[in-house]
Amino acid sequence: MDVQEVQKWLDELVVAKTGKHLNTLEQEVLTGIWDNAKYREIASRHYCSEANVKRVAGNLFKLVSEELGEKVNKSNFRAAMERYHISTNAGNFVQSKFEFVGGNINLCGESLHSGETAQNRSPSTTPDNLKPEKRHDLTSAPECDRRSNRTEELTTLKQWILGENSRIVTICGLSGIGKTTLARELVEQIKDNFDRAIWRSHGQFATLNSLTTNLIEFLSQPIVSRDAMGGRSRTRSATQLPAILDYLRSHSCPIVLDDMQEICASGEYAGTYLPEYENYGKFLKQIGRSAHKSCLLLLSWEQPIEMATVENRYCRTLQLQGLGESGGEILKSKGLRDEDRWLELIDLYGGNPSWLNIIASTIQELFNGSVTQLLSCPTVFLGDLERVLQEYYQRLSDSEKQVLIWLGSKDVAVDISRKPRNFPLSQPELWKAVQSLKRRCLVEKVTESEASRFILQPVIKEFAKNLSQQVSG
Numbered sequence: 001m002d003v004q005e006v007q008k009w010l011d012e013l014v015v016a017k018t019g020k021h022l023n024t025l026e027q028e029v030l031t032g033i034w035d036n037a038k039y040r041e042i043a044s045r046h047y048c049s050e051a052n053v054k055r056v057a058g059n060l061f062k063l064v065s066e067e068l069g070e071k072v073n074k075s076n077f078r079a080a081m082e083r084y085h086i087s088t089n090a091g092n093f094v095q096s097k098f099e100f101v102g103g104n105i106n107l108c109g110e111s112l113h114s115g116e117t118a119q120n121r122s123p124s125t126t127p128d129n130l131k132p133e134k135r136h137d138l139t140s141a142p143e144c145d146r147r148s149n150r151t152e153e154l155t156t157l158k159q160w161i162l163g164e165n166s167r168i169v170t171i172c173g174l175s176g177i178g179k180t181t182l183a184r185e186l187v188e189q190i191k192d193n194f195d196r197a198i199w200r201s202h203g204q205f206a207t208l209n210s211l212t213t214n215l216i217e218f219l220s221q222p223i224v225s226r227d228a229m230g231g232r233s234r235t236r237s238a239t240q241l242p243a244i245l246d247y248l249r250s251h252s253c254p255i256v257l258d259d260m261q262e263i264c265a266s267g268e269y270a271g272t273y274l275p276e277y278e279n280y281g282k283f284l285k286q287i288g289r290s291a292h293k294s295c296l297l298l299l300s301w302e303q304p305i306e307m308a309t310v311e312n313r314y315c316r317t318l319q320l321q322g323l324g325e326s327g328g329e330i331l332k333s334k335g336l337r338d339e340d341r342w343l344e345l346i347d348l349y350g351g352n353p354s355w356l357n358i359i360a361s362t363i364q365e366l367f368n369g370s371v372t373q374l375l376s377c378p379t380v381f382l383g384d385l386e387r388v389l390q391e392y393y394q395r396l397s398d399s400e401k402q403v404l405i406w407l408g409s410k411d412v413a414v415d416i417s418r419k420p421r422n423f424p425l426s427q428p429e430l431w432k433a434v435q436s437l438k439r440r441c442l443v444e445k446v447t448e449s450e451a452s453r454f455i456l457q458p459v460i461k462e463f464a465k466n467l468s469q470q471v472s473g
Contacts, residue, residue, distance in 0.1 A: 336371055
């Protein structure tokens, strides 16, 4: 058994006794006790006093002791719950539904009389037959395109979310690389494993509060459960749950938040929040460290600072790379010629689906579909891509701009362990700028003889060279 099963059982017990659900602090205390954390550690994580944590824990132990008929405290809580789990039908333990009516505990509307237990009830009257109605809100999502050819990435993401129960997954990458397309296909494949599924774009909400309010409104809609045998149905409102975390614990739900780069400031290092969005940092930390049944899926040009510095089974990041040979489908759809040189073109433009569409249109417009004619150009042709890259450049800090131009002058991958002579930045500033550029997916790290080196993609390198000429001119 795990802590989520215990939380579910104890939440139902608290509802039966008090008419209220476990609040966020009670859930945090329960999780900490289950993990054998000290009271002061739990208090520190939840920004409250140790005395308050002890008070909450004492109240929970009292309820459990009365229910189990034995003295339960911090030292024996986990063992007592595991014994109870073994001695009780596992399905009934997890699924039992309590109601407090007239001083008696009812199980799905039927009274539990003295001496009667969940084990000796008829299987036909247990709530195991009740199936929650699924509810999906994907109105803000694009149409699902199953031609993305991202099988490996989909497998990885499904393992993180379904296999490892990751709480936050970030898909980051350059604009047009296919983050939204990949996430849409992922949600289509996994949504039936969850009670709910929701897709939102950050641009729809001016503040974190407006976003969480919208999520709560969706998650708090009445839950309708139906008897799988065609019998009774019931509705339960979750409106009394006070915080977004409570809803994420009550419902299993993938929540997609697109365009998350919009909460980050221009002219600063990657992941620096705009002043009005600084509370996102605390929000993401809370979602990542707290036990719940849902997954926050973030789509962004750059990693939020919390995700960049914390990587574990509960917080994962996929830096999306370009397409390989499958990029040929784009070139084919554009009617390009010289198929034997398609892979060269795909590599030159980083396999970015959006960039390939743009350059393929240029090839048709200028060269009647001849890939060979474009590739005969001695430099990488940017054309309309220059405007796209300029948008990225405007987001960079001054240090990043200097490093990008410097890397654009190098024909081979660069070792940054020692800064070049006369370079205007200090060694720490150089490292910080390269790190930030990597978090924006603007530089690539390669390993040579066990040493890390950094290089720009051909398109970004050409853009950086053009910038250098403008500066020197």
